[in-house]
Amino acid sequence: MALRQGSKQRFLGWEVGQMRTAPGGNGRSRAKRPTMIDVAREAGVALRTVSRVVNNDPTVGPDYVARVQSAIKALNFRPDERARQLRTGVSDTIGAAVRRIAETNPALAAIEQTARAAGLTLLASSTDFDEQREHDILISMCRQRLDGVIVEPIGESHSYLESELAAGMPLVAMDRPMSGVSVDTVMSDNAGGIGMAFHHLRKHGHKRVAYIGDDERVFSGHERAAAFRACLLAHGGPTDGLIHPGELTAERVGAALDAALHGPDPATALVTGNMDTTLAVLRRLGPEAARLPIVGFDDVPLADLLSPALTVVAQDTARIGATAVELLRARIADPARPVQSVVVPVSMTIRGSGEIRP
């Protein structure tokens, strides 16, 4: 269990702290996997019979089943999934091209769970917010003949997918619509969420509420900023100095904060347009954040441990993911069905930061 050994060594170009090589050099050699033919020979039956047993075909005599199964065990046979897929045409696998796997992403978790429940394998890849990577991943998924693909679109133009759609690739867009192609889509109710945040702060006595959010070139950034503007206008209030969409850099967010809070007619409360904006604002304000009423769009990990705990508009990410899979399965089952868009409601989680009065 303990693998202690003092000195540093080089390994594959990495310097590693400690390393051990098993005594006796007990490496393995690559053996060839047995095929169905080998199993058939071992069991003394025909290839077809082995195939039937593997696929639980009930029309096989019990004695044959036993013979074949013991041969499978003896040879340690595992059917080659690729060959089955090639022959049958289906892959029972769906792809997900999301911004980042390996980062908290309840939608992806829901996709995995829903897919698993439907007997589908999930192949997830990170686009890393990179248009070229998104393109490469989607093309690669087409080549793998996945049964369908869910994508959080990044790029502007997706017209290169037209031919894939025409070739029958089922595709669902998540969180954002895709431009240039007509596909099933599932998104959050961005405008509704901004409305909830705004009215929550109004209800707590704030006459001037400011918004800081993502760049308007990003779809959700645009939708949320526009919704906030609509809120202000609907209340007959001024909009000047209160709406700050833009790049997600510390400088830009800092400037927006200054403009919103330290101008001639400062805002007394803040709506932040997404998780990264929320975190940038909190980091910028430091301890000062404790006194500023904030409602964030998107839930934040550990939001309950901050002081005050953070009130947020939370997306129903689990439902978004599950719906994406269901839309995809429906499309796979019936490629001719009408294209559909689903908008998932958001909800508010009240924790303290949004309930501070002026």
Added chain:
Amino acid sequence: MALRQGSKQRFLGWEVGQMRTAPGGNGRSRAKRPTMIDVAREAGVALRTVSRVVNNDPTVGPDYVARVQSAIKALNFRPDERARQLRTGVSDTIGAAVRRIAETNPALAAIEQTARAAGLTLLASSTDFDEQREHDILISMCRQRLDGVIVEPIGESHSYLESELAAGMPLVAMDRPMSGVSVDTVMSDNAGGIGMAFHHLRKHGHKRVAYIGDDERVFSGHERAAAFRACLLAHGGPTDGLIHPGELTAERVGAALDAALHGPDPATALVTGNMDTTLAVLRRLGPEAARLPIVGFDDVPLADLLSPALTVVAQDTARIGATAVELLRARIADPARPVQSVVVPVSMTIRGSGEIRP
């Protein structure tokens, strides 16, 4: 862009907030994908020539290349990856069976990046801490004939993998060793990290330091508790009432805190054995946490936003993931190489909570 429509509806058994169906029912029909034969016919060349062009074989005349490529464009041909894999025997894909994808997991991010850099596709699945699921995932990956698999082992006995290893399946264990089989392994220096945390607190004047951590039945829980005990003994101090491994429930952690901090000879500082323990402790203590010196094992998202910011022993997760892929690639390249274990050093991130003096 806006898909507003008032009422709630039922969709695939889900109630959704808002939904729209595109006008005109512009669904698509499933078309058959063209094959290489179709491309060859279209281009007026032999099948072999198409294959060569697709694989960038330099021994093809430029005019042929052009003819074939325009035929590929015209027919929108995409080579079928499954057929290529079946024929060539390799999949250029590795699997990762981790506890949870879709949760902050820098090791998985590093695996993906390293794999991509090596031209490998990554198939990641969540074991969800479930032994049966781990088994199912690994068997499924064997059937898919992946080139190799990285696993964060969950289950106790992995002897069922012996036959897969014998059949030549390259396998690397990450974060934990696997019992019952001899495989390449990469882990953090748990003992070293505990030592760093302990000595950091000693250096800041704490004579009695307590440890609260995960269950000793979990490998890292055992290693870290044992290392902490060794630290105490090495300093000639008593160990009673200072070491609290156990289940990760709020009650158990609360009881451990009481025992450590409110006994006859209370500890003045705390080492928490993993991220979940750290969060459980912080949640339990509430505002009181601000006064208790804590060093946590594992970095925590938003650790810098807490007050005081959290001092942690951070695992070099990026290197763990990258090393896992490199070990796997080395094993794939040479199945007979000796089995190897790599221990990756940890480091300390000083943020405030660990520097409070008694």
Added chain:
DNA sequence: CTGAAAGCGCTAACAC
């Protein structure tokens, strides 16, 4: 209920 034979789409020996 079982067995022989064809073929999924591609690559890799071989001839031409």
Added chain:
DNA sequence: GTGTTAGCGCTTTCAG
């Protein structure tokens, strides 16, 4: 240089 041919391991008509 290019074309023909035989499979990769499996499923699936079709006869027995």
